[in-house]
Amino acid sequence: MKVKLFDFEDEKDLEQAINDFLDDDLEVIDIKYQVSSSIFSEEQIYCFSAMIVYTKK
DSSP: OEEEEEEESSHHHHHHHHHHHOOTTEEEEEEEEEEEEEEETTEEEEEEEEEEEEEEO
16 A cells, blocks of 8 residues: 655645546555645635655556
């Protein structure tokens, strides 16, 4: 069993990275998704992250 972590400021970047990572040689056991936000000065910052638990076929 292995784990792959992803962390991006834009949800489309996260989606693309996950789709690029997934292939037919992996058996996905679970995917955990999380969104967090914070404020720095007057700017709102988002963090989109995911953890994929998988095994190789």
